[in-house]
Amino acid sequence: ISCEVTRTVDKMCIEFIANRSYSCEDLGLEQIPEYLPFTTEVLDFSFNFLYALQSPTFSKLEDLVSLDLTRCQINWIYGGAFQSNSHLETIVLTGNLLLFLADEAFTGPSHLKHLDLTQTGLTSLEFIPMQDLGKLETLILGSNHIQSIQFPPDFPTKNLKYLDFQMNIIQKISANDIAILKKTSNLTLILKGNNIAVIEDRAFSSIFFYSLNFGGCINISVILDGLQGAETVVLWLGSFEDMAHGIDISVLMLQGICNISAHELNLQYHHFSQISAGTFQCLTKLQKLDLTHTFLKMLPPDIVSMNVLKELHLSKNDFMLLCDISSAAFPNLTHLFIRDNSEKLNLGSGCLETLSKLQYLDLSNSQVQSSDCCNQELRGLSSLRHLNLSYNRQLLLHNIAFEECANLVILDLAFTQVTTSEPEGPFRNLHLLQSLNLSYCQIGSSIQYILQGLESLNVLNLRGNNFESGTMLNDNVFRQTPNLEVLILSSCKLPGIQTKAFYALRKLKHVDLSYNNLIAFSSDIFSNLRSIYLNFANNKIRIIPRDMLTSLSGKSVINLSYNPLECTCSNIELLTWYKQNIDKIEDSDKTTCSEPKSLAGIKLFFVNLSCGHHTAQIILITLV
Amino acid sequence: ISCEVTRTVDKMCIEFIANRSYSCEDLGLEQIPEYLPFTTEVLDFSFNFLYALQSPTFSKLEDLVSLDLTRCQINWIYGGAFQSNSHLETIVLTGNLLLFLADEAFTGPSHLKHLDLTQTGLTSLEFIPMQDLGKLETLILGSNHIQSIQFPPDFPTKNLKYLDFQMNIIQKISANDIAILKKTSNLTLILKGNNIAVIEDRAFSSIFFYSLNFGGCINISVILDGLQGAETVVLWLGSFEDMAHGIDISVLMLQGICNISAHELNLQYHHFSQISAGTFQCLTKLQKLDLTHTFLKMLPPDIVSMNVLKELHLSKNDFMLLCDISSAAFPNLTHLFIRDNSEKLNLGSGCLETLSKLQYLDLSNSQVQSSDCCNQELRGLSSLRHLNLSYNRQLLLHNIAFEECANLVILDLAFTQVTTSEPEGPFRNLHLLQSLNLSYCQIGSSIQYILQGLESLNVLNLRGNNFESGTMLNDNVFRQTPNLEVLILSSCKLPGIQTKAFYALRKLKHVDLSYNNLIAFSSDIFSNLRSIYLNFANNKIRIIPRDMLTSLSGKSVINLSYNPLECTCSNIELLTWYKQNIDKIEDSDKTTCSEPKSLAGIKLFFVNLSCGHHTAQIILITLV
Amino acid sequence: MKTFKAAPLIFLLIYTSIGWPTHSVCKNSHLEIYYISCDPLQDFAFTLDSCSGLTTGSVNIRAATVLRHSIRELFVTVNLFFNGKSIPIFSRQLCEQNHPNLSFCGKKKGEHVYYEGPVSFRSYDIPHGDFNVTVELFNGDQHTIVCTNFTILSR
Amino acid sequence: MKTFKAAPLIFLLIYTSIGWPTHSVCKNSHLEIYYISCDPLQDFAFTLDSCSGLTTGSVNIRAATVLRHSIRELFVTVNLFFNGKSIPIFSRQLCEQNHPNLSFCGKKKGEHVYYEGPVSFRSYDIPHGDFNVTVELFNGDQHTIVCTNFTILSR
């Protein structure tokens, strides 16, 4: 038996939508292939070699709307390079070292909206010919060497919504430099990663932004001085884990915010070593405040009430006790994030009691431990709909765990050890719960009653729990959750599945049983096989009889990869069905033979068996 | 008759020195050709495509000493790229956008001396791994985006002689930044084209440079403050025609030079709108001063004497009268340049009288006009050896023109109208003169006696004078200059040459008779044809008989391009000789047939004529 | 148009047949480390100043890549291959969709990402023996951003 | 080694056979200008903001090239071709060996030279008719740095 693979290495573009959308990415091409239809509207030509764009380069593709030329070694763009492409709206030139842009480089596309010049070696705005860019909405100039944002007088402001200067080397901004931006409105201006040292006082005054991003700029005072009188929805002043933290944010600094109109403020990764009520004095109009990783140990109890604040991010800080966030100051909060707390977070008792409007609470990965979770801890959170307690230490659930949170829709306890003490379901009051994540929760045999009362449950993740004794999942378990559509039981050490285990689940659509010890592919345990997704990957299935397969009709998809499937005549029923139903197979590349040894590793699809009366003949077809 | 050209476009590298020196420039190669011998020492591989350098890339060329990789689209240099090239001394990487240099990128060449990283997209010195650069003499970092010259602690200083940071974006220099340069000596440091705004006071103190170049840096004060206490031979502070002239140089500014030890100072293209004796107060130790294009109208008469000044550049200024340079202040001057004066320069009388040591005087292109040149004007210049008066207006020479300058070796009067009034040679006292340029001087018939007394003359350029009446150049003319080796008579409208005209010139080696109206190639007019260069290009020669050619022996070279040569049997003698003596032909590409019409424009070399008794047959061979 | 659909298949073949070169990371008397890119699309650029830093918990590295996909979300996993088994030893989300913790989060396809400087980590003793460590960075769409297979020979 | 010596010859053939594209410089009712590179090695990048500036004496241009040879010395000559004759109309030394008048003097092989901004000159009336103007920059070794052939159609 020999296995021969013929290669046809004439690389062709991939068709996404016939006659309209193509990708020629990384095919080593030096020109636009002739076979692309004239009607092509979307072309990804990234990672090829063009060197110079001339008027003939794209002349045949008159219907082009979007053109991606990322990293095509383009150095020269001559006049009229896009002159035939009057419908072109998007040109991406990321990663081409542009040595020359002709005045008429962008002549032709009269509605050019998006121009991406990231990492093109630009040193000044004047390098870009503006004459044909009047309709521009997005201009991306990130990761260049621009020192000054002196806009030329014909800079397109009419439709401009997004202007990105991130990671340039802009150090100074004068009022004159950006005066032209007064003609824009709702602009997103990104100056992230520029080491801005000087902004003229009030340079940004009377300009109306949607978002202003000075991320990673160390000297917040300088920026706030320049922003006096500015209006913006989002003000992003945060720093980053991989950047110098810069100077301490002082009370005085933040007073500059009193004269800036902003709804959302981000100050992540700055230092707040001395925090006081005064710190928040000018922040009372905020709707969203992000103080992720700002070295906070507490928020002062005497903060003036921030009545309009709806969303507060306090993740990656150093709180000891949940009460230290002084939640009473934020009575209208709907979203609260205290993830990845560096200390073991003590939830206390009623620390969030005043947050009666809180809908979303994230306390994940904060070393939370509770021996009587969580009625006292979450007292008063009657509006709570989404609770994340995943990646914590250990929760002991006695009786009803979330008594006051009866409106919970999503509950995530993944990777937190969950222990229940009595044979009544701790979640039995959560009649509205739709999604429950119990993966890696070490729940074991308590699965018998833990689903009690969850009649709305839609998605259940039980991955990584040990159900080694397969009998745990008897037909009573899932009878409690009749509306389940998605069930994850991967990596549960399941040796087999009881015949009636899933019988009550008439709406089941997606079942993941991968990474177990199953030896049989038993489709007959599901009551509805019309359009189901069954993942049996990484089990121990060798042979699948025909009747298990033929019932899989319609849009069903199965995954049998990484099973020790036999490619012998004992399994001819699978092999025959497989070839005829390749559209129902996921991961066919990894669905290979284990037996006979001569075929080990060969993909099932390429195996042709002739099983005669007495002899078995094996034929391998060659790939076209 | 058809002419077919076959192309063999398998491009091969050019061999300069067998087995040692090769150029593969611009051949579209993607790897080092296998056929290059292992012994190659010098390789120019510029303008090809390499993308990434790995350890196998150059592994076969173990003897490489010099490697030019200019513009090879190299983005990645991995560890060990040059590990087999232990003799490598020079690596040129100009114009490659380097995305990555491994720590061991330069491991291998233990004596790497010259590294050129011009225009490689560098943003910091830290990008360059220094571990293997300890022996570096030259490091070129021009035209990058380097903002700071903070040298890493392992920066190679031991042998460093040349460090080029030109055209970067360095704005600030602190003493700490460059402290490590104290370990160097005689370094040339180039900071030209950086917009330096701040230098720490005395940052350069106690460093010994050969040359410091701050060309194009506008704020001279800042630089001089930083240079207090520095020592350098050359201090280059000039600006450029294409750059902003910057602020006026004031008396106060230049006082900073008192505390800098420098022998040569360049201040070209700066403004000196107010110049006084004080301006020169700190310049008295200079040996060379360059004030080209500094808007000077005069130098103040009360300058303190600059006794050591040897070379003074005053070109491109606005002097009215030569006396306005106050030459008495520079008694030991040997070289003086007053070229391209913007005003009509009046030479005055004895203005340079005190410069008895002056050897070199350049007064070219300064609209000089003199009706009795030049005894009064050049009075006292007894040491003068080189005088340039070219590209001026009109000089009338009466009697002996350069009486006191009897030591002149080189005299250039090109493009200046020279008129002599009497039939005695104006140069007849210049017995030492070796080179005389009279091109485009409108001398005409005065050629008869103008060479009188020039018995040492070696090179004579008469180009562009009108000798339409060919008899002007009779045998007496050149009898006066028996030592002539080079004679230029191109564009002189010569209709023919007298048989004995050049007979006296037994040392003649190079004769240019191009662009005349000659109809005959007459080699018999030269007395020595063993190794002569004869340029007869652009004349009206149709037929050349055999005897004119056969006498051209040895290393003689002739140029017959752009003559209406006949490719008929009347000229079979030339055609035959030509093919056999192609090594004696210059510009064979432009040496083409005029007749018959069918062969017009075909290169002589490719024409094969069969001239039988009665018929002429023409055969064209095809190029291999 | 049949030919168009053959492309992904061919792609796969190239992956399995064209290998990237093996790069040396460091070498001393106790330790030798090599790496090879396991990204089918490109090689990976990486160097380490010395082997010894690995046992003290701080090394200087240079690393660079060109992104083939955007990294609004970015994950890293480190797996140890030992006796033919893959043992996960480290896994972390480096970039979150709307919470860019690192300055390079959000970079797009085609951008060059470069890091040069110190990296510190929990110091640990490298056990004796030969083993492989695979470092894989992938984005929210499960696209490989960097895949590197380190071979560690420890004596 | 015979093959080595064929290279210059082949080179010449390529020159004469591969032409660079014709680029439009400007066009209005009175004037149309095109150019084509006459440098065998490379195309030339040039644009002009408008035709009309040519008659007023000041235009904004963008021009770029990659040097194939160093320019310690640089010369420019402008020739007019009219009725088949070449008439020199301008010639100047731009860079002198030891006297760099312009900031780019002294740049080396492989460097990118870019100019963007105004250029002023003696204003003149462009005569009616069709003619060619060749602008050639060459260095001290007579190597071509830029060679551009302008076709001017003036009505």
Ligand SMILES: [Cu+2]
């Ligand atoms: Cu750059």
